[in-house]
Amino acid sequence: MRIGKKRGSHLPVLMKAVSMTHGPILELGCGLYSTTYLHWVCYPLKRMLVTYENNPDYFDFLKDYEADFHKVYCINDWDTIDISQPWSVAFVDHSPDKRRGIEASRLTHADYVVLHDTENRNFKKQNYDKAMRLFKYRWKYNEAYPHSSIWSNKFDVSEFTLR
Numbered sequence: 001m002r003i004g005k006k007r008g009s010h011l012p013v014l015m016k017a018v019s020m021t022h023g024p025i026l027e028l029g030c031g032l033y034s035t036t037y038l039h040w041v042c043y044p045l046k047r048m049l050v051t052y053e054n055n056p057d058y059f060d061f062l063k064d065y066e067a068d069f070h071k072v073y074c075i076n077d078w079d080t081i082d083i084s085q086p087w088s089v090a091f092v093d094h095s096p097d098k099r100r101g102i103e104a105s106r107l108t109h110a111d112y113v114v115l116h117d118t119e120n121r122n123f124k125k126q127n128y129d130k131a132m133r134l135f136k137y138r139w140k141y142n143e144a145y146p147h148s149s150i151w152s153n154k155f156d157v158s159e160f161t162l163r
Contacts, residue, residue: 008033009144010116012162014091015041017112017150021088024048026110028083028103029094030062030072038091039065052081055095078103089114101127104151108134111154118149 011033018025018041027038030053042049046069053059059074066072075081078099083090083106090107092100093116100115105127107113115128118140123129128149132138135151139160150157 007031009146010034010091010093010114010148011037012144013141013148013150014038014089014114016160016162017089017114021111022047023086023088023111024050026083026087026090026107027051028078028090028092028100029053030058031093032061034091034093035062035065039067039070042069043067052078052094054078083107084109087111092116097122097126099127101129101131104128104131105134108153111152112157113151115149115151117146119145119147122146 014034025038025042025047027034027049030051035051038049049070051062051072052075053062054075056074062072087110090110090113092104092113094100104113104115117126118128132151135153137152137155137157138149139157140147140149150160
């Protein structure tokens, strides 16, 4: 698991989305920053959190977070996971990178989808270019690198702000 200043650049957008919602949260791809934050923000109210990871080494870190409110799964194939339930926030930051847009396309029903690594050079590689067309509202946070975005079909995020 990598540690570094740039590794948590998604946190401002993720934190804001979580603070605006009350329902279940989905995390696709665990990480030192996102998993730790999401686990502890969900802890006091036992807010449902589901995390999927396909890297067994990362899963070794993740499994320690499993609790009655936090379900963690190590998977082999992203196509086999059922992410059709209603999500208040879905965080997309998993590997391989080319899967991110595919899973985002499967999350058009979520209130908010937060995506990491959304700088323009990654759009095609991660299939974000195809997925973004499925969302009515989009906003990009480019004050920290790598960039993050929030998309929604339910709520207008075009004027989204972290201030």
